[in-house]
Amino acid sequence: MSERLKNKNAIVTAAGQGIGKATAIAFHNEGANVIATDLNEETLKNLNKEYPKIKVQKLDSTNKAEIENFTKTLGKVDILFNAVGFVHHGTILECEEKDWDFSFNVNIKSMYFMVKSILPKMIEQNGGSIINISSIASSIRGLPNRFVYGASKAAIIGFTKSIAADFVKQNIRCNTIAPGTVHTPSWEDRVKASKDPVQAKKDFIARQPMGRLGTPEEIAAIAIYLASDESTFATGNIFSVDGGMTI
Numbered sequence: 001m002s003e004r005l006k007n008k009n010a011i012v013t014a015a016g017q018g019i020g021k022a023t024a025i026a027f028h029n030e031g032a033n034v035i036a037t038d039l040n041e042e043t044l045k046n047l048n049k050e051y052p053k054i055k056v057q058k059l060d061s062t063n064k065a066e067i068e069n070f071t072k073t074l075g076k077v078d079i080l081f082n083a084v085g086f087v088h089h090g091t092i093l094e095c096e097e098k099d100w101d102f103s104f105n106v107n108i109k110s111m112y113f114m115v116k117s118i119l120p121k122m123i124e125q126n127g128g129s130i131i132n133i134s135s136i137a138s139s140i141r142g143l144p145n146r147f148v149y150g151a152s153k154a155a156i157i158g159f160t161k162s163i164a165a166d167f168v169k170q171n172i173r174c175n176t177i178a179p180g181t182v183h184t185p186s187w188e189d190r191v192k193a194s195k196d197p198v199q200a201k202k203d204f205i206a207r208q209p210m211g212r213l214g215t216p217e218e219i220a221a222i223a224i225y226l227a228s229d230e231s232t233f234a235t236g237n238i239f240s241v242d243g244g245m246t247i
């Protein structure tokens with residue numbers, strides 16, 4: 001532990017598994033006081049059992065009232081890590097209105113609620129770092145069968161840049177991380193749900209020039225940098241960590 005986040009208070013969403021969980025643990029290992037939030041109480045309980053100093057809070061990031069009540073319980077917030085996201089599979093022809101609404105609600109409206117609720121605290125404190133998880137499937141690359149996922153993940157990039165521009169003078173930084181394909185529980189589910197899981201696995205790996213998937217810890221590593229004072233000159237940017245997908 002090198003304490004790069006010593007004395008910082010961090011909120012992490014979607015922290016029950018995958019990238020959110022790895023980031024909550026990485027922030028904790030770097031000395032931050034972490035509140036890990038997720039919709040899934042079971043996975044949060046397991047995280048708390050493993051890391052008793054990580055506080056856990058069941059929170060639906062799409063529920064405005066729940067978020068506002070949660071924010072009222074918080075003291076200083078230095079870091080907000082927004083990781084909630086859902087992958088809808090298909091082209092525009094397979095995307096019904098309900099799929100569009102669900103994806104935009106989970107992938108970007110959730111971030112709007114979280115930032116809108118917590119940002120006033122950061123303004124009052126005169127500082128903070130907001131990190132939003134987008135994807136390479138966004139405005140960076142068009143990938144097959146990622147229509148509404150890509151559209152909503154592209155929105156996160158505009159959302160991030162806009163917040164960065166509006167609050168740069170208040171010492172608030174807002175950046176986005178765009179991961180390539182990362183080995184997480186939901187990725188496993190996507191492989192299992194495909195028509196040919198063996199081929200699906202091969203295809204996911206083949207689109208990574210490094211010939212392998214990323215790990216949640218490899219995404220958490222850049223999150224530490226963006227959350228820490230090492231990145232105080234970085235705002236409004238996209239940090240792609242993608243095994244070479246965008247070379």
Ligand SMILES: NC(=O)c1ccc[n+]([C@@H]2O[C@H](COP(=O)([O-])OP(=O)(O)OC[C@H]3O[C@@H](n4cnc5c(N)ncnc54)[C@H](O)[C@@H]3O)[C@@H](O)[C@H]2O)c1
Nearest residue numbers: 014016018019039060061083084085135179181182184186
């Ligand atoms: N895994 C990848 O290959 C990959 C690649 C690029 C970007 N991403 C993005 O990274 C983020 C995390 O993905 P992952 O694969 O690590 O995690 P995951 O999909 O395995 O887990 C998602 C977590 O979010 C929680 N969640 C879902 N809806 C929620 C809500 N409304 N409120 C609170 N929590 C909710 C779930 O309970 C779960 O714990 C997502 O935004 C995803 O789009 C993932």
